[in-house]
Amino acid sequence: MSNRVTLPRTTAWILLVFIYYLAAAASFSGFFIKWHFSETEKYSLPLMLEGTAKRPFVYRQLLPMAANALDSVIPQRAKTTFLNKLAEEPPISNPIQRYFPAATDAADPQYALRYFLVYGMSFLSMFAAMFAIRAACIEVTGDRIAATLTPLAIAAVFPLILTEGGYYYDMPELMFMALGIWLAAKRRIIPLALVTVLATLNKESYLLFVLTLVPFIALRHSRKQTIMLTGGLLALAAVVNLLIKHRYALNGGDAMEYQLMSHLQYLANPRNYIRMEMNYGILTTKGFNVVNLLLVALLLRTGWRGLPPVARTHAWIALVITVPLFIVFCYRDELRNLSLLTMTLAFVTCATISAALQQAAARGQRDTAPLPAAQPSVAVSRETVAAREVAPR
Numbered sequence: 001m002s003n004r005v006t007l008p009r010t011t012a013w014i015l016l017v018f019i020y021y022l023a024a025a026a027s028f029s030g031f032f033i034k035w036h037f038s039e040t041e042k043y044s045l046p047l048m049l050e051g052t053a054k055r056p057f058v059y060r061q062l063l064p065m066a067a068n069a070l071d072s073v074i075p076q077r078a079k080t081t082f083l084n085k086l087a088e089e090p091p092i093s094n095p096i097q098r099y100f101p102a103a104t105d106a107a108d109p110q111y112a113l114r115y116f117l118v119y120g121m122s123f124l125s126m127f128a129a130m131f132a133i134r135a136a137c138i139e140v141t142g143d144r145i146a147a148t149l150t151p152l153a154i155a156a157v158f159p160l161i162l163t164e165g166g167y168y169y170d171m172p173e174l175m176f177m178a179l180g181i182w183l184a185a186k187r188r189i190i191p192l193a194l195v196t197v198l199a200t201l202n203k204e205s206y207l208l209f210v211l212t213l214v215p216f217i218a219l220r221h222s223r224k225q226t227i228m229l230t231g232g233l234l235a236l237a238a239v240v241n242l243l244i245k246h247r248y249a250l251n252g253g254d255a256m257e258y259q260l261m262s263h264l265q266y267l268a269n270p271r272n273y274i275r276m277e278m279n280y281g282i283l284t285t286k287g288f289n290v291v292n293l294l295l296v297a298l299l300l301r302t303g304w305r306g307l308p309p310v311a312r313t314h315a316w317i318a319l320v321i322t323v324p325l326f327i328v329f330c331y332r333d334e335l336r337n338l339s340l341l342t343m344t345l346a347f348v349t350c351a352t353i354s355a356a357l358q359q360a361a362a363r364g365q366r367d368t369a370p371l372p373a374a375q376p377s378v379a380v381s382r383e384t385v386a387a388r389e390v391a392p393r
Helices: 009-035 045-050 062-073 076-086 095-099 112-141 144-161 170-185 189-202 206-212 214-218 223-247 260-267 290-306 309-329 335-368 382-390
Strands: 276-279 282-285
Touching: 009 112, 009 144, 009 170, 009 276, 045 062, 045 112, 062 112, 062 189, 076 112, 095 112, 112 144, 112 170, 112 309, 112 335, 144 335, 170 189, 170 206, 170 214, 170 335, 189 206, 189 223, 206 214, 206 223, 206 309, 206 335, 214 223, 214 309, 260 309, 290 335, 309 335
Parallel strands: none
Antiparallel strands: 276 282
């Protein structure tokens, strides 16, 4: 007899929001403890807000522009009250500075408000990304339970992906990639176009991610429509990309850095496959550590077969685009530069969880199945046994 109860829809969503909020908070904290907002670097948040940071970092302008826009409409009286509150009893009165002493720009009166705005938008992007990942996984795999659990795993792993750097635009990038897949699969082209514009303003590599959306667009469109829609999205991303690069053309730095030889030397060194680092205040494996590679191999072995063709095609396109660019232009061991494959990781994780749940359910059914009825010829009653014990021999 089952003792299951039906969970009301409203209650289920309240619990889900609360759990996702805590998971997003832990993930964001794991990122911020490691990297803050690059306080002492040539791409610190104040430099990004002023538009004077080095290229290509200065291209990632979505959150800085949003923070500047919000700052311009907030009444001066409210700003003064906010800054006075932060300065009452530093660092206790400044929650960011109190818990993250290295985040010194959060205490600078010139940037403090905008720092808090970018901080909040970054976290909210991670929070929203969990729901977007869930929606995309439901659309791709059809398993709602596995899709609900998958964002928890991705959020927990996310700080470990930020091996050699982590930035405020990494969380919105994850959110926009998941949204892009979900909108493409749901045939919501106008919202997808808007997401493409915002996502490219957040990080120029979204132009390449649009190519990985082709299998999902093709699900519900003809070949001609797919080509036209993909071309339109690519054009939108290209226009945004060109406008941003034109605006910051005189900034220092380069659009890309050539890293091929140093990257190949790094990959050829066996010691680089046993590196460790601190995450969440605990020692963990880092980057291409052999343990991480083994875990990914296990996920692929279990989950790849459970993916529908559309998800596999998406993964192959992302792989073909990402790997050459990663080796030639990206810094060694910086897993965040494999971000076009993040949703593939989510789908494989979801398929693996789904397989595990199905296996557990099948085992549970076997364990709770009733025992077969005893055969009359074998069964012996208590009375018969007692009679045999007292019978004369």
